[in-house]
Amino acid sequence: MNWLQQLLNGISVGSIYALIALGYTMVYGIVKLINFAHGDVFMLGAFIGFYAITVLHLGFIPAILLTMAVTSLIGVLIERVAYRRLRNSPRIAALTTAIGVSLFIEYTTIYVRGAQPDVYPDLFGDRVIRVFGATTRVDTLVILLISVLLMLLLQWIVHYTKIGKAMRAVSYDADAARLMGISVDRTISWTFALGSALAGAAGVIFGLYYTKIDPLMGLIPGLKAFVAAVMGGIGSIPGAMVGGLLLGLVETGVSALGFSLFRDAVAFIILILILLFMPQGLFGKNVREKV
Amino acid sequence: MLSLEAIDVYYGKIHALKGVSLSVDEGEIVTLIGANGAGKTTLLRTISGLVRPKNGTIRFRGEDLTRRRPEDIVALGISHVPEGRRVFANLTVKENLEMGAYLRRDRAGIQADLERVFALFPRLKERLRQPAGTLSGGEQQMLAIGRALMARPKLLLMDEPSMGLAPVLVQTIFGIIREINAQGTTILLIEQNAHMALGVARRAYVIETGRIVLEGPSEALRQSEKVRAAYLGG
Numbered sequence: 001m002n003w004l005q006q007l008l009n010g011i012s013v014g015s016i017y018a019l020i021a022l023g024y025t026m027v028y029g030i031v032k033l034i035n036f037a038h039g040d041v042f043m044l045g046a047f048i049g050f051y052a053i054t055v056l057h058l059g060f061i062p063a064i065l066l067t068m069a070v071t072s073l074i075g076v077l078i079e080r081v082a083y084r085r086l087r088n089s090p091r092i093a094a095l096t097t098a099i100g101v102s103l104f105i106e107y108t109t110i111y112v113r114g115a116q117p118d119v120y121p122d123l124f125g126d127r128v129i130r131v132f133g134a135t136t137r138v139d140t141l142v143i144l145l146i147s148v149l150l151m152l153l154l155q156w157i158v159h160y161t162k163i164g165k166a167m168r169a170v171s172y173d174a175d176a177a178r179l180m181g182i183s184v185d186r187t188i189s190w191t192f193a194l195g196s197a198l199a200g201a202a203g204v205i206f207g208l209y210y211t212k213i214d215p216l217m218g219l220i221p222g223l224k225a226f227v228a229a230v231m232g233g234i235g236s237i238p239g240a241m242v243g244g245l246l247l248g249l250v251e252t253g254v255s256a257l258g259f260s261l262f263r264d265a266v267a268f269i270i271l272i273l274i275l276l277f278m279p280q281g282l283f284g285k286n287v288r289e290k291v
Numbered sequence: 292m293l294s295l296e297a298i299d300v301y302y303g304k305i306h307a308l309k310g311v312s313l314s315v316d317e318g319e320i321v322t323l324i325g326a327n328g329a330g331k332t333t334l335l336r337t338i339s340g341l342v343r344p345k346n347g348t349i350r351f352r353g354e355d356l357t358r359r360r361p362e363d364i365v366a367l368g369i370s371h372v373p374e375g376r377r378v379f380a381n382l383t384v385k386e387n388l389e390m391g392a393y394l395r396r397d398r399a400g401i402q403a404d405l406e407r408v409f410a411l412f413p414r415l416k417e418r419l420r421q422p423a424g425t426l427s428g429g430e431q432q433m434l435a436i437g438r439a440l441m442a443r444p445k446l447l448l449m450d451e452p453s454m455g456l457a458p459v460l461v462q463t464i465f466g467i468i469r470e471i472n473a474q475g476t477t478i479l480l481i482e483q484n485a486h487m488a489l490g491v492a493r494r495a496y497v498i499e500t501g502r503i504v505l506e507g508p509s510e511a512l513r514q515s516e517k518v519r520a521a522y523l524g525g
């Protein structure tokens with residue numbers, strides 16, 4: 001256990017938070033809604049990946065791709081069915097609905113498959129790899145690689161594709177975007193699709209890393225990713241990435257220093273401190289880009 | 292080309308447009324003048340589909356626009372330069388112009404229109420990669436106009452394009468308005484600067500608290516006692 005190894009662990013855990021946080025922040029940027037069902041989309045992603053590997057016998061990469069496709073559809077469906085008609089309602093109505101959707105997904109999953117956990121197949125074994133003198137599990141590196149690729153892909157979509165530019169335009173000024181002929185509904189659907197695809201990928205990665213998955217597993221990572229998004233400045237894409245990584249590093253650091261009992265509390269202490277002293281987050285003030 | 296018949300718009304209990312009828316013919320510049328809060332912006336937002344009228348009909352080149360979505364209205368050939376410019380500050384100048392052409396697929400045509408916008412506003416070409424939020428007020432107005440032109444509209448709706456600009460820039464913008472019109476685009480122009488507006492427009496309407504109270508050729512309105520007293524400073 002040297003510091004480089006801890007650093008890699010921290011980044012891996014952090015990149016899972018970052019992937020989930022991106023969905024929170026993109027949805028918030030465009031519809032000003034904290035989508036509390038987002039952690040459950042992450043959970044569904046873990047199960048879809050699990051079944052894709054164990055039942056469909058897909059390899060790791062095809063399983064992730066299939067999972068992302070399915071969770072993106074689920075995200076679009078959630079917005080369409082639950083949130084769209086509440087877009088101009090008071091915020092509290094949408095928030096309450098989001099909590100309802102979250103509970104609905106959790107308990108439907110329990111109803112369908114039971115509440116017992118499942119254990120992810122060990123795809124990479126206990127193989128370790130030496131990097132700069134540190135030994136690390138192969139899956140740590142796989143997580144890192146996939147997260148980085150997905151975040152780069154997201155940056156590319158947001159900055160260089162037509163739909164990405166439309167997402168930024170709508171999140172800045174929806175009415176002005178309408179005057180360009182941009183369909184706000186369609187753009188919001190795309191936002192949910194992208195955010196949910198990332199959450200789905202995070203679910204599979206999480207399963208691979210922590211092996212145990214269950215229908216309520218979305219709760220804590222979901223809340224922590226939300227903290228990460230707030231820490232980075234809710235609405236900011238780079239903020240969500242940095243916030244997730246920081247949170248992962250801090251948690252790993254706290255554990256490494258021997259305070260592992262406090263690991264889960266750290267996120268919420270950070271949240272309280274941010275809300276008190278820096279409500280706009282790290283990137284919330286100077287970075288105007290909102291999606 | 293465009294005709295509104297007995298349009299009523301409400302914001303909750305506020306009756307913002309009261310039986311407004313108005314028409315614009317192909318090739319014209321028509322202006323709508325009125326004081327703050329008279330309902331000018333509401334009228335343009337209603338034409339663009341951002342606001343739904345309670346009663347009345349809007350027709351454009353034979354199509355009923357009355358309850359169409361904004362994106363369909365843009366596709367039919369109406370672009371809107373909104374009040375306060377509303378450029379996407381987080382997007383670059385280039386990206387803003389691309390958003391103006393959002394519904395178009397004809398790459399060559401888009402490129403040609405980009406050149407046309409650069410010809411009208413050489414300043415924008417120098418600032419292409421800059422976030423629109425870093426432009427000056429006048430440059431943002433130019434971008435808002437350029438962005439609307441990128442849809443290659445048949446009818447251009449302009450909401451107080453001279454608002455907040457220095458006198459020299461106001462002259463420039465009005466020159467541009469004439470030029471856009473000379474290139475074949477019909478314009479419905481909203482202004483508080485009645486003097487300038489009556490100078491470029493062929494016909495004019497005057498709106499007061501949601502009602503059209505006067506209409507006619509710009510020249511006639513310029514002579515009217517009422518307009519002189521209320522809008523031209525005596």
Ligand SMILES: Nc1ncnc2c1ncn2[C@@H]1O[C@H](COP(=O)(O)OP(=O)(O)O)[C@@H](O)[C@H]1O
Pocket residue numbers: 302305307325326327328329330331332333334
């Ligand atoms: N979104 C809105 N909600 C409620 N009232 C509005 C809204 N927009 C405008 N109004 C009211 O409608 C009237 C007309 O406003 P507006 O069309 O903006 O006038 P103008 O552009 O001529 O200044 C005003 O009384 C204004 O307060």
Ligand SMILES: [Mg+2]
Pocket residue numbers: 328331332333374
């Ligand atoms: Mg106005």
